[in-house]
Amino acid sequence: VCVFQSVHRGTVQPKADFDAGEDAAALKEAIEGIGTDEKVLVDILTRRSGAQRQLICEAYQEAAGRSLLEDLKGDTDDDFQHVLVALVTPLAAFDCHEVMRAMKGLGTEDSTLIEIFASRSNQQVKALSDVYLQGESQQSAMSKEQTQVLQSHDQAHLSMSVSLKLCLAVQTLYHAGEKKWGTDEAPFIDILCKRSVAQLRQTLVAYKNLSGKTLQRSIEGEMSGNLEELLVAVVKCVKNIPAYFAERLHDSMKGGGTDERTLTRIMVGRSEIDLLDIRAEFKKLYECSLLSAIQSDASGDYGECLKIICGGDD
Structure with a gap:
């Protein structure tokens, strides 16, 4: 299904007077010094657009002779590392990473697969597929129903009124x-x-x-089962995709524990698309702001990243 992509309603905007080399040098210093200056990592990587972050990665590679991604993995850990990795990874590659992670091991994390394949546009699914197929066979790793859904994105519509x-x-x-x-x-x-x-x-x-x-x-x-969940998710995305993501964010933070993977994936993935609309739907559905929910559930450098990405209160 071709999911509707609205006019830019993201919370993250490109930085004016952007200098990739300057940012790369600041990140290099923050990582190579005695201890890691997490504040510099947060301030730069959460306040640049995805395209700008990719230019920073290129400049960092040239200046340091190492990839920024690998240095971030080496100098940070846990949820803070995960959100920084999400920020410096192109959306299609990160979607692919999440799909592969969801299918790895003894059980399949079906809710992650359902969220990704139900909510992405045709172009996003195609980009994800291209990245995935460079690795291992998609057909062998996915269920029959999930494969049918994925394959349908590339089939032509019938030529009738x-x-x-x-x-x-x-x-x-x-x-x-x-x-x-x-x-x-x-x-x-x-x-x-x-x-x-x-x-x-x-x-x-x-x-x-x-x-x-x-x-x-x-x-x-x-x-019943996964097919029901998948098709219901498609219907919800057709009706109101920001409301669908607001529901997913709420579910990731309710109860005794927090699903940081889902929280990170949605916050970063929608930050330049429709996070302002997701914030509005969250407030409408749950009578509290998304920012206040994040403040209650996420702390430290990880929480600071999410608060900046959220972009404000409602």
Whole structure:
């Protein structure tokens, strides 16, 4: 599914009068000195755009003869290291890293895979796939349903009118779910993962008019397990992607522990896209600001990074 990308609503903006060499020299000094000057790392890396951080990485490599990424890994640890690594890694490569991490070991971290594949645009999924396929085979590591969803991003849409496609899509979903004994999952995967967001938004309205139920309720009633979670996530992203991420952020911080991986991935990944909108949805849904939630759950240099990325209170 081609997820809607809004006009820039990020909290991180490019720095005016930017000098990659100057920043690289300051980072090099902060890392090579006696002890690590974490404040310099935080101040520079959280206050530059992703493109500027990549230029800093190039300048650092030239000045130090080492990669900034490896030096950060060597001089920091735990959640602080993870957020700095996320900041200096291009989005597609970091998405790929998170996908591979989620599939590594005995169990699969399904919620991470679902979040990434449900919320990324076609172009982002293609970029992730290109990075991934340079490593190991994607097909062998992913489930059948996840593979179908990924493959659907690269398939051409049928050349029929929007109204006819909408009508057929709604009828197909209805007869594959509500009107059928048992559920034919293939049409749900096919339609939800091959239509544009504009078409899917029309489909959601038309489906409710036809069946009397929201498509999300039908999916939740007819399916189970990871496929249900994946398709519900797609529907949520179609309806309101900032609200989806606000929900994910809230879930990462509620309860007794914090899911720092999810918190970092979303804060960094959406910082130049729509984090202002996510902040607004968070306040609307949970009656507290995202910044106040972060202040309660994240501390030290890690927490300072997230607070700067958050960009303010609401």
